[in-house]
Amino acid sequence: MFFKNSFISVKNKLSYTTGIIVALALFIVTAMAFYSSRENLIINSKNANKDYLLVTTAQVETYIESYVEILLSIKKYIDSLPKYQTENFDKLEEYFAKDLKVFKDGSNTLAVYLGFPDGTMLVSDAESDKKGIPFRKRGGGISYYDDPQYNATTRDWYKGALKNKGVFVSDVYEDSVTKFPSFTYSVPIEKNGKLIAVLGVDLLLTSLQKTFEKLPGSVFVFDNTSSIPFASNDKSLILKSYPNIEEIKNHHKIVGDYKTFEYTGVNNGEKRFGVCANINNSSAHVNYVACAIQKQDDLDRLVIKDVFDQIITSIVILILSCFIVYFISSRLLSPLQAIQN
16 A cells, blocks of 8 residues: 555655545546436437427428418319309310419429319329420320320329318329429319319428428428328438338337337337327328437437546546645645754
């Protein structure tokens, strides 16, 4: 032991003792700071993810409502037309079809169209724009129409609107031209209880995606049925099979909306925090789930960095403390040393 060595001076003993006490104190303080910092960071991160999720759900709900409103506004316009102008394909072609382009351009959508019980369609889309015409006729087995083999009645947007007896929103799909995620919104058009046509609107998710790209954290939205993310600030997730979705869905089902849960990544074993919320719209019959996730390793790295900085500071304090004690003891003990000499 240092204190039993006769050749070690009193001032050295004081320096060693001070160093040990300071080192022990700094170790305890650093350990407590590590635990406290980690807990505080986790709490703050969970609260931040809930805030991100609130913003995300609000953005998606606004998006859904805005396009449902656009769809129903077009329907309302058609409903307001005299009966003789909306009786069948020919009448709607004559009195309404030219307005399809007006509605398409005004709503900034990919296409606006009417599908009829005989399988035909009146549509304003990118193809009609290329031809310089306000609309085109399609399908129904009519040879001089575009895509004569096309049958509107076999499409999900047509059948879904009839099944819902109201607004239908399709599953997300990749637009064949832009390769971006897209949706179709549709609704039946009836006169005196008779089906005239099904109104459909195709739209891109680009506007919603742009708002997501501005969000911090890691957020995404998926359809509860298909479990495929269609909007996220991580573009690598969009329209891809995400292996952790089922794990996330199970935890969300147990804890409920806006409740944080922990889960382990399926492929890499990473520990993560997650918080989710259902997005339901009764008029559009959608069932989406929005989530915000956070890797625990990211938080630990931040804490470790902070602790490392504290350790460096502690070492500097320890060295300075020993030096100061050594210097002061030298000054105080110098008279005693002179007497001994």
